Structure formats: structure tokens, C-alpha cells
Amino acid sequence: MDNKKLSRIFIPKAGFYLLVILFLIVIITILNPLVAIPGFVLFIFLVIYNYKSNHIRNREITKYIETLTFNIDCATKDTLLNFPMPLVLAELDGTTVWYNSSFKGIFEDDNFLQRTVANLVTEIRPQLTEGDSINISKDVTISSRYYSVLGNLVKVDDNNDKESVIIMLYFVDNTDLINERQRFEDNKNTVGVIVVDNYDDLMQSLEDSKRPQMMAEIEKKITSWISHTGGILKKFERDKYLCIHAFKYLKELEEKKFEILETVKEINLGNKIPVTLSIGMGINAPTIVENLQNAYAGIDIALGRGGDHVVIKDGDNFRFFGGRNRELEKRTRVKARVIAYALRGLIDQAPSVLIMGHENADIDSLGAALGIYRIVKSRDKRVNIVLNHSNANIDSVLNKLAKEPEYSNVFVGRNEALDIITKKTLLIVVDTHRPSFTETPELLRMTDQIVIIDHHRRGADFIQDAVLSYQETYASSTCELVTELLQYLEEKIRLTSIETEALYAGIVVDTKNFIFKTGVRTFEAASYLRRQGVDTVSVKQLFQNDLKTYIAISNIVKDAEVVYDNIAISTCPTNIKNAQLIAAQAADQLLSLSGLVAAFVLSYHEGEVIISGRSLGEINVQMILEKLGGGGHLTVAGAQIENVSIQEAKESLKTAIFEYIDSLNKE
CATH class of the missing domain: 3.30.70.270 (Reverse transcriptase/Diguanylate cyclase domain)
Structure with missing residues (x-):
């Protein structure tokens, strides 16, 4: 044991010690040459012995390494051949080089084997770099079993002593795991x-x-x-x-x-x-x-x-x-009466009231807001209507309101509304239930008292935690709902002429002159407004078009494209003033043509493509436009799409129509 330790100490440093001996012999030679002769003989013997010892040791090490390599190669080959995990070697073009018995056993035929390996190599090759061994997250199904494929690149020497690269694939059987997961999901x-x-x-x-x-x-x-x-x-x-x-x-x-x-x-x-x-x-x-x-x-x-x-x-x-059928009108008015009393109580408890409609307000939104305004004023409460800007839909009504001193300070913009609102302010949202569609969405987060009055079908995105919600999809318009509420308050409220006109106009526009979504209660609401003194001729004049607008509508109708033989799609030129209003009127006009059951008109407004959809009831335009982020009713719906051209929006609309028609055909 001690000799082995000494040999391990001296063998690595033999050359150094020989140099020391040679140096000492040289010194002795200088002092006494005769005495140095035996030293030189001994030194030569040591050099020869060291050389032979190193040679023998190197030969034994080489033999040991060769034997070890052979044993490792045998063990490796035996391991690969009998490895329980399926393995395959393939060239970069997908050609199979070698596979073990486990891999062969998972296939029913050789052709399928070759085809599968070639496809896998093509798919995973870009994900591998030289020397990588990674989970490529490629899942395959073979003979009703599920495998995850792992792969890495391997360097090999060919007959010309040049290195080439092949891919080694490992197939991990996940069948039991996936089946267990599926059983968990199913149950x-x-x-x-x-x-x-x-x-x-x-x-x-x-x-x-x-x-x-x-x-x-x-x-x-x-x-x-x-x-x-x-x-x-x-x-x-x-x-x-x-x-x-x-x-x-x-x-x-x-x-x-x-x-x-x-x-x-x-x-x-x-x-x-x-x-x-x-x-x-x-x-x-x-x-x-x-x-x-x-x-x-x-x-x-x-x-x-x-x-x-x-x-x-x-x-x-x-x-x-x-949801492919029309909404059924509710005959009982119990809910309207209950909502009216609840709304009155909330108004009485609130220090102030804000009324807010949807962005790009239409006459239904404005008319409903004016009706609620009159209810709040009858309770002697401070009230304002949030309106950021006017548009062609409501310009004529706002012009009339501007002439009345009572409404001089009623309308407030976003900044003023944010200054007015508190946690106790009652915020009444009309003609929409979607936060993103409101005139100023920030207001919804600044009060705990929110009331919703709307007639649209509810979408997935709706205002949460409203203290009172009156959402009736059977109603023709929000103006109809507000008119019913007016009738159930204790006091006999007297509307001004402009308020009755706005409420009546909201009903007329949304029903297309009492044609669509018109029930008994719609006519009863109109009758109440008529008793309040509404001038129907004045309402008609609010929506008269000039010759230029009429020509623009006619051109949009003329250029319409018909798909599926009964659905019209057209676009409004971008250089037309009030394009959004004209597009809606053009969609209504298209439905008057024989053979058409639905119509869509696209317009461009302030960086958005706006789609107006109309239907006679056979096609649900709401379900089509919901695919594009819009909503509405079965017969009247709309959508707004940002950051796209009109042509791109048109193609998206066609795709949505195709998906809708395809779903109908599968039923």
C-alpha cells in the first residue's frame, strides 16, 4: 500500500527529479570529474528505466480504455436495442436510419412508420440546434395511443471521416396520463x-x-x-x-x-x-x-x-x-309599475342625478334621457345629462333644445361630469348596458348607485352590480320603456313639447314607423305621448333628408352586393358627411327591395368602421354582428371595428355571415 502511494507521488514528477539529478551530477563533475562518472552511469540507467516504465504504463492504459470502450459500446447497443421507450434515428430529410424494437411495435405498417417520422422531422427540425436536447412539445397519436416526442441532434462520422448530423427521437407514452385526465374532465x-x-x-x-x-x-x-x-x-x-x-x-x-x-x-x-x-x-x-x-x-x-x-x-x-325567434311582448305591466316606484325611491334618496346614454347618441338614447330628466325634475333634484358631442342623429333635436332656456345648463361633457359625480350620485344609464358603449365609462366606477334602462339583448359584457335594472328586450325602444315609467309615477307629470317629440321620435325611428318590434304596448306608449300633445308632423320634419342625402342613400343601395341570394352588403363612401346616419338609412332602404331579408351597410367614422345591420326577422343580425364585437336585436343591430379598413371589415362581415348561415344549415 505504501509502495503504491510512493509510486503515485514519484511517477507524475519523474522528469523533474531526473533534471534535479542531472543538475547535481553537473556540479559534482565540476568539483571532481572522477567521482561524477558513477553518477552519469546511474543517471543513464534511470532515464532508460523511466522511459520503459512509461511505455508499459501507457500501453496498459490504452488496453484498459479499449476494453472499457468495447464494454460501454456493448452496453449502449444492448440498452438501445432493449430500451422500453421507442427510439428512432433519422436523417435531416426524414429518412429513417435506425429504430429499436419498441418503436417498431407501435406501428401497424411500415409505410405509416416512414411517413410519420418524415413528417415529425420536418416539423421539429427548425426547433433544434446542434447539441440541443429539448422537449419539442410535439404530441402525436399512433394506433390510439398518445406520445410526446423528445429530440436532439447527434454527430456521427461517415466513411469519409466527415461529421454529419442525425436526429434522435424519443417517444414518451402519455396514454395513461391523458386518459386519466380525460376521465377527470368528463366527470x-x-x-x-x-x-x-x-x-x-x-x-x-x-x-x-x-x-x-x-x-x-x-x-x-x-x-x-x-x-x-x-x-x-x-x-x-x-x-x-x-x-x-x-x-x-x-x-x-x-x-x-x-x-x-x-x-x-x-x-x-x-x-x-x-x-x-x-x-x-x-x-x-x-x-x-x-x-x-x-x-x-x-x-x-x-x-x-x-x-x-x-x-x-x-x-x-x-x-x-x-335566440332565433322574436321576443314575445309581455302583457303584464306589473314590472313597469314596480320599477317606476323603485326608481322614484332611488331618486329621492340621491343628492344629485346624472343621466348617460351610449356613445354617438341616437334619438332613442336622447329621448329616453329627456324623459328621465323630466322624472327627476319632478322630484326637485339636481340633474344633468352627459353628452360629449352632438352628431347628425340628434342635431335637429339639440337645436330645438338650445332655444329653450330651461335646458341651457342641462348637458355636461366628460370633464364636468367627473367633477359632479360622487359615490352617492345616482347614475341612470339609458339605451345601453355595456360599459364600453357608454358616453363616459369612467363614471361607472365612481358611484355605487347605478340604474340601467335598456331594450337591447344582453351581451356577455354588461354593467355589473346595478342597484336597479329595467332591461326588456320585447320593447321597441328605450323611449317606450321610459314612457311607461312616466305613467306609473304618482304625480301627473307634464312633458314639454320637445320632450314628447324626442320620446315619440325614439319610438318611431326604432320601429321604422311602427313596422318592426311593434306591440300593443308600443302603441299604448305612443298614445300616451299623443295625449301629452306630441306634434307628429313636427317629429316627421326632424328626420327629413335633403336631396344630396337622398342621392347618397340611393347610390349606396345601387352599389350593394348580394350574397346567399338574399343578404345585401354595401359600403358608404368615406367622403360623405354624416356617413353613419346615411348608412343606417341605406340599410333600412335595402330591406324594402324584393327578395332581400337582411342588409348590412358599412361606413367610416373617426377611425372606426361602423356596421349597420337590418333584418326582416328571418336572419338574426344580432348574432352575426356579435361575432364582430357588436350587438342589438334580431332585426336591428350594429358593430364598431377599430384599426381596420372598410374592405377588411367587409371581409370579416362576410366570414361572420358564412359562419351564421353554416350553423343554420347544420341544424
Whole structure:
């Protein structure tokens, strides 16, 4: 043991010691040459011995390394051949060089093997650099099994002693993991709330003896629809049901477009109005309670869109189904009376009131704001209307208001409104429910008292935490809703002539002269305004076009492109003044042409492309324009698209129309 330690000490430094000995012999030679002769003989012997020892040692080391390399090569080859993970070597062009038995075993035929490897190499080659060994995140499915592919580059020597590069691919079998994950996803709970729309009106349309039979038939249809899922269906109110089933059945229900919506409409027991359902579903929440909350949120939106809807809430995302039928007018006015009393109480408690419509206000927004203004003034409260700027839609009404001293300080801009508002200010939002569409969205965050009065179908983006919401999609306009509220306040409010004209004009414009979305209550609201003294001729004069505008509308109609044989698309020239208003009127005019059931006109305004959509009811323009970020009603809708040209917006519109028509054809 000691000798081995000494040898390890001296062997690495033998050359140094020989030099020391030679130096000492030289010194002895100088002092006494005779004495130095034996020293030289001994030195030569040491040199020869050192040389032979090094030679023998190097030969043994080389032999050991060669033996070790051979053993490693054998172990490596044996490991690769019998490695349980599928391995394959391929050239950069995808040609298979070598593969182990595990890799061969995952394929059913050689052609599929060659094709798959070539495709994989082509896809992953740009992701690899020399010397890399990375997870390329490439998942493949082979013979119903799932693999993640790992790869790295390997240098090899060819016959010409030149280095080349090949790719080594490792196939990691993730089948069990993916199957387990899928089982987990499939068995998650989906919570749904089902509501019978217009329950009161439906029951009133039936004889007393048939009412229990109607509810039994509805419950039978719902039970039959949900039974194959093996889920739970529980009635918890007279018109509400709770259903819980596994998530894996939801895809099937979606593919069938929630056929229950159409199935219940077939029920006919003498009812004068069809049976419709609204369904809200919550999915992918951590708990059943949160899924239930999401389901209720979905129901709120479904009812806000007029019923006959399925709304699925997945986190912050919503999916919509149904809603292809017109909204049914509600005959009972109980809700209008309750809302009127609640609104009066909120006004009385507030120190001041702000009224705000949507951006680029139209006559419905302005008319509703003036109606609410008169209600607030009757309660002796400070009130202002937020309006940042005028436009062609409301210029004629604002010009009349400017001549009346009472309205001189009523309208305020963004900065003034921000100075006025406090946490206790009552903010009444009319003719919109979307925060981004309001005249000044910042105001919504500066008060806890928000009231919404709107007639549009509710979208996924809506004002949260309103203390009072009066959103009725059956109504022709917001002016109709406000007119009804005016009738239920205790005091007999007297409107000014300009206020009655604005409210009446809002109804006339949104109904296209009492043609679209016009129900009994629409005419009753118009009748109330007529008793208030509205001058219908003066209202007609508010919207008269000059010859230049009429020619512009005619040219837009003339240049329209017809797609799917019955849908017209046209564009408004960018150099036309009041392009947005002209585009809307052109869309209305296109619908008067025989054979057309829907029309879209695009215009450019202040960096945005604005789309006006109109329909006779066969095509749901709201669902089409929602794909572009817009909204509205089945027959009247709009959208605003930023940072695109009119041509780009037109192509996007065509794509949205195609997707809508395609979904109809699949049903």
C-alpha cells in the first residue's frame, strides 16, 4: 500500500527529479570529474528505466480504455436495442436510419412508420440546434395511443471521416396520463338552471283545467331531454329547474344545438303563446356552488336577451345558443309599475342625478334621457345629462333644445361630469348596458348607485352590480320603456313639447314607423305621448333628408352586393358627411327591395368602421354582428371595428355571415 502511494507521488514528477539529478551530477563533475562518472552511469540507467516504465504504463492504459470502450459500446447497443421507450434515428430529410424494437411495435405498417417520422422531422427540425436536447412539445397519436416526442441532434462520422448530423427521437407514452385526465374532465359537474319564459303569460293563456297538464308536459319534455345523461333534475320553483350532469354530455347537447328549445315549442294545449325556455349553465368552476353561480349569471343574460336562449358561462367566457325567434311582448305591466316606484325611491334618496346614454347618441338614447330628466325634475333634484358631442342623429333635436332656456345648463361633457359625480350620485344609464358603449365609462366606477334602462339583448359584457335594472328586450325602444315609467309615477307629470317629440321620435325611428318590434304596448306608449300633445308632423320634419342625402342613400343601395341570394352588403363612401346616419338609412332602404331579408351597410367614422345591420326577422343580425364585437336585436343591430379598413371589415362581415348561415344549415 505504501509502495503504491510512493509510486503515485514519484511517477507524475519523474522528469523533474531526473533534471534535479542531472543538475547535481553537473556540479559534482565540476568539483571532481572522477567521482561524477558513477553518477552519469546511474543517471543513464534511470532515464532508460523511466522511459520503459512509461511505455508499459501507457500501453496498459490504452488496453484498459479499449476494453472499457468495447464494454460501454456493448452496453449502449444492448440498452438501445432493449430500451422500453421507442427510439428512432433519422436523417435531416426524414429518412429513417435506425429504430429499436419498441418503436417498431407501435406501428401497424411500415409505410405509416416512414411517413410519420418524415413528417415529425420536418416539423421539429427548425426547433433544434446542434447539441440541443429539448422537449419539442410535439404530441402525436399512433394506433390510439398518445406520445410526446423528445429530440436532439447527434454527430456521427461517415466513411469519409466527415461529421454529419442525425436526429434522435424519443417517444414518451402519455396514454395513461391523458386518459386519466380525460376521465377527470368528463366527470366534472355541469350545473344548469332552466327557466320557463313568460310563465305568467303562458298560464293566463290557458284554461284553468289545462294549466297542471301544461306544466306536466313541460317537465316531461325536460326530463326526457336530460335523462340520457344520468344527471339530476329537480324543480325548485314553479317555473325553475336545477339540473346537474357530467361534463362529457355537454358536447353532445351543444352539437344538437340544445334541441329542447325547439321541442318545448311543439307543446300545444290551446296556449296562445309558444312555450320557451331559458337555460344557464356553469362549467369548469372549482366547486359546484361556483358553477351554480355561473349558471345564474347565464340565466340573467339569457333572459336579458329575450329568453329562448342557452348561455354557457365558462370562467369569464360565454357561449350562446338559440335566440332565433322574436321576443314575445309581455302583457303584464306589473314590472313597469314596480320599477317606476323603485326608481322614484332611488331618486329621492340621491343628492344629485346624472343621466348617460351610449356613445354617438341616437334619438332613442336622447329621448329616453329627456324623459328621465323630466322624472327627476319632478322630484326637485339636481340633474344633468352627459353628452360629449352632438352628431347628425340628434342635431335637429339639440337645436330645438338650445332655444329653450330651461335646458341651457342641462348637458355636461366628460370633464364636468367627473367633477359632479360622487359615490352617492345616482347614475341612470339609458339605451345601453355595456360599459364600453357608454358616453363616459369612467363614471361607472365612481358611484355605487347605478340604474340601467335598456331594450337591447344582453351581451356577455354588461354593467355589473346595478342597484336597479329595467332591461326588456320585447320593447321597441328605450323611449317606450321610459314612457311607461312616466305613467306609473304618482304625480301627473307634464312633458314639454320637445320632450314628447324626442320620446315619440325614439319610438318611431326604432320601429321604422311602427313596422318592426311593434306591440300593443308600443302603441299604448305612443298614445300616451299623443295625449301629452306630441306634434307628429313636427317629429316627421326632424328626420327629413335633403336631396344630396337622398342621392347618397340611393347610390349606396345601387352599389350593394348580394350574397346567399338574399343578404345585401354595401359600403358608404368615406367622403360623405354624416356617413353613419346615411348608412343606417341605406340599410333600412335595402330591406324594402324584393327578395332581400337582411342588409348590412358599412361606413367610416373617426377611425372606426361602423356596421349597420337590418333584418326582416328571418336572419338574426344580432348574432352575426356579435361575432364582430357588436350587438342589438334580431332585426336591428350594429358593430364598431377599430384599426381596420372598410374592405377588411367587409371581409370579416362576410366570414361572420358564412359562419351564421353554416350553423343554420347544420341544424
